[in-house]
Amino acid sequence: MAGYKKNMAQYENLEGWEKLSLGMQLDKWAIRYGNRIAVTDSEEEITYSELNQKAIGTGQYFMEKGIQKGDKVLVQLPNRISFVVVLFALAKIGAVPIMMLPAHRETELEGIIALAKPSAYIVAERYLGFYYVEMAMAMQKKFPCIQNVFVDGTQRGAWYEAETERQGVFPEVDSYSTAVLLLSGGTTGVPKLIPRTHTDYMYNARMSAKRCQLDESSVYLAALPVAHNFPLCCPGLLGTFDIGGKVVLAPTTSPDDILTAITEEKVTITALVPAMVTVCMEMLEYDEDYDISSLKILQVGGAMLEDSLADKIIEEWPCTLMQVFGTAEGLLSFTSPDDDVTVIARCQGTPVSPADEVKIVDENDEEVPTGVFGELLSRGPYTIDGYYMAEETNRTSFTEDGFYRTGDKAMWTGKGHLRMGGRIKEQINRAGEKIMPAEIEAYLCKHSDIKEAAVVGVPDETLGNRICAFILTEKGNALDVQAVHQFLKEIGVASYKLPDQVEIIEKWPLTSVGKVDKKVLVQMAQEKRGDYR
Numbered sequence: 145m146a147g148y149k150k151n152m153a154q155y156e157n158l159e160g161w162e163k164l165s166l167g168m169q170l171d172k173w174a175i176r177y178g179n180r181i182a183v184t185d186s187e188e189e190i191t192y193s194e195l196n197q198k199a200i201g202t203g204q205y206f207m208e209k210g211i212q213k214g215d216k217v218l219v220q221l222p223n224r225i226s227f228v229v230v231l232f233a234l235a236k237i238g239a240v241p242i243m244m245l246p247a248h249r250e251t252e253l254e255g256i257i258a259l260a261k262p263s264a265y266i267v268a269e270r271y272l273g274f275y276y277v278e279m280a281m282a283m284q285k286k287f288p289c290i291q292n293v294f295v296d297g298t299q300r301g302a303w304y305e306a307e308t309e310r311q312g313v314f315p316e317v318d319s320y321s322t323a324v325l326l327l328s329g330g331t332t333g334v335p336k337l338i339p340r341t342h343t344d345y346m347y348n349a350r351m352s353a354k355r356c357q358l359d360e361s362s363v364y365l366a367a368l369p370v371a372h373n374f375p376l377c378c379p380g381l382l383g384t385f386d387i388g389g390k391v392v393l394a395p396t397t398s399p400d401d402i403l404t405a406i407t408e409e410k411v412t413i414t415a416l417v418p419a420m421v422t423v424c425m426e427m428l429e430y431d432e433d434y435d436i437s438s439l440k441i442l443q444v445g446g447a448m449l450e451d452s453l454a455d456k457i458i459e460e461w462p463c464t465l466m467q468v469f470g471t472a473e474g475l476l477s478f479t480s481p482d483d484d485v486t487v488i489a490r491c492q493g494t495p496v497s498p499a500d501e502v503k504i505v506d507e508n509d510e511e512v513p514t515g516v517f518g519e520l521l522s523r524g525p526y527t528i529d530g531y532y533m534a535e536e537t538n539r540t541s542f543t544e545d546g547f548y549r550t551g552d553k554a555m556w557t558g559k560g561h562l563r564m565g566g567r568i569k570e571q572i573n574r575a576g577e578k579i580m581p582a583e584i585e586a587y588l589c590k591h592s593d594i595k596e597a598a599v600v601g602v603p604d605e606t607l608g609n610r611i612c613a614f615i616l617t618e619k620g621n622a623l624d625v626q627a628v629h630q631f632l633k634e635i636g637v638a639s640y641k642l643p644d645q646v647e648i649i650e651k652w653p654l655t656s657v658g659k660v661d662k663k664v665l666v667q668m669a670q671e672k673r674g675d676y677r
C-alpha cells in the first residue's frame with residue numbers, strides 16, 4: 145500500500161454520499177420509477193421494475209451456479225441490456241465485475257486473470273464478427289479458477305431470460321466494499337485494476353449528474369463501450385438511473401450508430417472522445433437525415449480537445465459543450481453548462497465534488513503558481529487510495545499522504561479552472577531537450593493543409609528519442625519533412641522541436657475506447673525508420 149489509507153468516515157456528511165450497495169440502489173429506483181423506461185438497446189427496452197426483476201433472477205441463478213459474495217467475475221459484454229442486468233445481478237450478490245472491454249483479447253485477459261483470479265467469465269457469444277466463446281473456453285482451460293463461463297448468445301443465455309420470476313435472497317453487502325474493478329486507462333505495462341466501492345461510485349455518478357443538470361426527462365446515450373468509466377458513471381448509466389432518466393445503448397461506436405440513436409431516441413446528452421466528435425461531424429456534413437437538435441449537452445473528454453475542435457463544436461452543434469477531464473481512478477473535472485462560453489472553449493472546468501483535493505506540483509512535489517503547468521495530483525471522496533493488489537505500483541502512483549499522481553500536465557487558469565496540457569510521461573526527451581507532443585501538435589494544426597496531428601517520441605540510438613509527427617492532411621496533400629520544417633521555422637518554433645520524421649496518415653489507429661493509440665504510432669514510426677533523414 146502507499147502507506148495511506150483513506151478514511152471514508154470523513155465524507156459521510158457530504159450531500160449525495162449514501163451507504164447503500166448498487167443492488168439496493170436499484171431496488172430503490174424500481175420503487176421510485178417503476179414503469180418508466182430505464183434502458184433500451186437495439187433489440188428491446190425495459191422499465192426500472194423489469195430491470196430489477198431481471199437482476200434479481202439473474203443474481204439468484206448465478207448464486208445457484210456457485211458465484212459468491214466477494215468473487216471476482218470477468219464481464220466482457222458489449223452495449224446491450226444484458227450488460228446492465230449482469231452489473232446489478234453481481235452487485236446484489238456482492239460479487240465484483242472486472243470491466244473488460246469487448247476489444248480485449250488473450251494477452252489482456254491473461255494478465256488480469258492471473259492478478260484477480262475470477263471465479264466466472266461472462267461473455268458475449270459474438271460481437272462485431274468476433275466469436276468469444278472459443279477464447280473464453282481457452283481461458284477456462286488455462287486458469288482453473290474460472291469455474292463457470294456464462295455466454296450471452298444471440299438467443300440470450302438462460303441465465304438472462306428465463307429466470308425473471310425468482311425471488312431474491314441475497315447476502316448483506318457492505319457499501320464500502322468493492323463494487324467494480326475498472327481497468328486503468330494506462331495503455332502500457334502490467335494491467336492495473338481500479339477498485340471502486342458501491343458508495344464512492346454512486347457518489348461519483350451523482351456529482352456528475354448534478355453538474356450535467358440531469359432530470360427525469362434526460363435521455364443519455366452510451367456511445368462509448370459501457371464498461372468504461374465515462375459512459376458507466378460520469379454521469380453515464382448510473383447517474384441517469386439515479387435521476388429516473390432513460391439510457392440508450394449504442395451498439396457500436398460508429399458515427400452512424402451514434403447519430404441514428406440521437407435522431408431516433410431524441411437523446412439529450414451523450415459523451416464522446418474528441419476523435420469520435422470529428423467523425424460524427426464529417427458524417428453530419430454529408431448526410432442531412434440526422435437530427436441532433438434534441439441534444440442539450442455534449443460531453444467531450446478522455447483526451448486533449450484541441451482548441452480549434454472545441455471552437456468548431458461550439459459553433460456547429462446545437463447544444464452546450466461540456467469539457468470533461470476524467471480518470472477511472474476517480475477525479476472528475478467538468479465545465480458547467482452555466483460557464484461562460486469562453487471558459488467552456490478553453491478549459492476542463494472544476495472538480496465535481498466540493499471535497500475533491502487537487503494539487504498541481506513541480507518535480508519536487510511543490511505546488512506551482514496559477515498559470516504554470518505541473519503534474520495534477522488528486523485525493524478525495526471518490527478517488528482511490530491504491531490499485532488492486534499492486535503494492536509496488538502504488539508506491540510510485542500515490543504520494544505518501546495518499547494523492548493519486550495522474551501523470552497529467554495541468555494548470556490553474558486565472559479564473560480557477562483546470563486546463564490540461566497533455567501527458568507528463570509522454571514528454572519527449574530528445575538529446576536532453578524536453579518536448580511536449582501536444583505543443584508540437586498544436587503548431588502543426590496551424591498549417592492550412594494539416595487537419596490533425598499526433599506526435600510521438602520514438603526510441604533512437606543517437607538522440608535518445610526522436611520526434612515523429614503523424615499528420616492527416618487536408619484532401620490528402622503530401623507534406624514532407626522539409627515542408628514541415630520550413631513551416632514551423634516560419635512560425636517561430638525552436639529548431640530542437642522540429643520533427644525528425646514526418647509520416648502522412650489516412651486513418652488513426654484507435655484504442656478500444658477511441659483514443660489515438662500512440663503505442664501503435666510509435667511502432668509504425670519504427671517500421672518506417674528507413675524513410676527518415
Ligand code: J2J
Nearest residue numbers: 329373374378445446447448468469470471472552564
Ligand atoms: C486531456 N486528457 C484527458 C481531457 C482524460 C470521463 C472522461 C474521461 C475518462 C478517461 C474518464 C482528458 N484532456 N479532457 O474516466 O470518467 C486523459 C488523461 C487521464 C486519462 C484517464 C471519465 N480526459 N484524459 O479517459 O482512466 O491522461 O479515463 O489521466 O481511461 O485520460 O484515462 P481513463
